Amino acid sequence: MPLVTSREMFKKAYEGGYAIGAFNVNNMEIIQGIVEAAREEKAPLILQVSAGARKYARPIYLKKLVEAAVEDTGIPIVLHLDHGEDFEICKACIDDGFTSVMIDGSRLPFEENIALTRRVVEYAHERGVVVEGELGRLAGVEDNVKVSDREATFTDPDQALEFVERTGVDSLAVAIGTSHGAYKFKGEAYLDFERLKKITEKLPGFPLVLHGASSVLPEYVEICNRYGGNIPGAQGVPEDMLRKAASMGVCKINIDTDLRLAMTATIRRYFSENPSEFDPRKYLGEAREAIKKIVRHKMRNVLGCSGKI
Template structure:
């Protein structure tokens, strides 16, 4: 069933688990992540990032995911991830996405607030939930060790003020993870996360889950993270499942293997995130 993320993430917060935000980039990835949710009988956020819309369009994704969600008993949210362009975020809302992320994390604080507030107002009128980011999760090549330089990390004060001023439904925080493949060793600032979780009432989100380490991610979930984004590891799994014997195999069989790799990868992360079915007592 297709749902928005408000009750999904509030249940995760109450149950002390996280829902995976699985990024999709083609039909095989959509079928793979939804297949994992079905086999585990657990909730899922299917995420389309703005940077992937040239290959997988907004309207196209909405139609495909709505079809599979209608056929599924599990709660499935359709989320527009890392929306930088307001026009595209509104397009996603109008196309039937049930959740959107406004990414103004690279902007000055006041500009991030204003940009986010505009989308919150538009989305909430249509029953769509909004995620935003304060602090900045960079790419693997720009990973910052919080022991050396914490200028990109979320502060408790900014997190509290940003949530108050914008009215967002969930908040992505930067505690040392990075997008893409890591160029260094991830060191997560758990003390910072605990302080933020103690002061911010809305569900907290962690981006850059791929490669951050299973133990690190489970600990982050126990400290209050309610959703973890996974993208790079899904792509790596698809590649690894098709790498051996690729030249001797049909393209059709390779697509099937890629889908299987994505499904198995996400099933693993369901365990790492301690995900539960909210309908099961």
């Protein structure tokens, strides 16, 4: 099976009230852990590559690893660019075989965001590639995305309708209270479900996307800190909130921080418990299993996409 777009995935997810997991990838072990989980759960899958991942691993290596995953598993996989900051990077990924790209013009004034997004949509659609846009800005830090609390803005439902109509995007990332990184809330967790409801009413049947949606599971934070880490007070999005969002038109939920935490916690523990070990295959193998475990948990208990292929 070749790489696919998300059109049919999102249609089924919207109608079924579940979401597709979009997992960020950076190396072979992360990709293997994710796709093994998807294969065992019989779940559709989006593997997404950020600008930071492209810089770290180099595009050709990531593309070939994803192609190997498709050949190895036979499951439907979307290869998606996460947070493309300009037309040039979106064009490069489209030309390189990506089946989906995100153009993030959320930092721009509304009209400039529309113009940039429309330009990417026109180029992508001519080549059979789907496009995700973004309206509203999430706070937090992840790779090269850095937005302060003061700069963060929630998505306006009326603007969302106009944005979709004028750009022709295939999906829209909305800001309703999530944020990038491991410190998503300073106090009680809160998502603006009333705002999400209004956006869904304005755009019935249209797939929405939730960024910054890792749960930052306490067990991995605790392991990290127990074995030399220093990430006190990390807090993510409660899983029941993500399940609710998936029932309200959110068809794609992005997960990155949870993978990083699971991998790092596992490696920290392995080094502490096996001080004489220096074979990378041993600790990276353990980390790969941790990735697989957390992705299976997400697919089965949070996203609701298990058994959908």
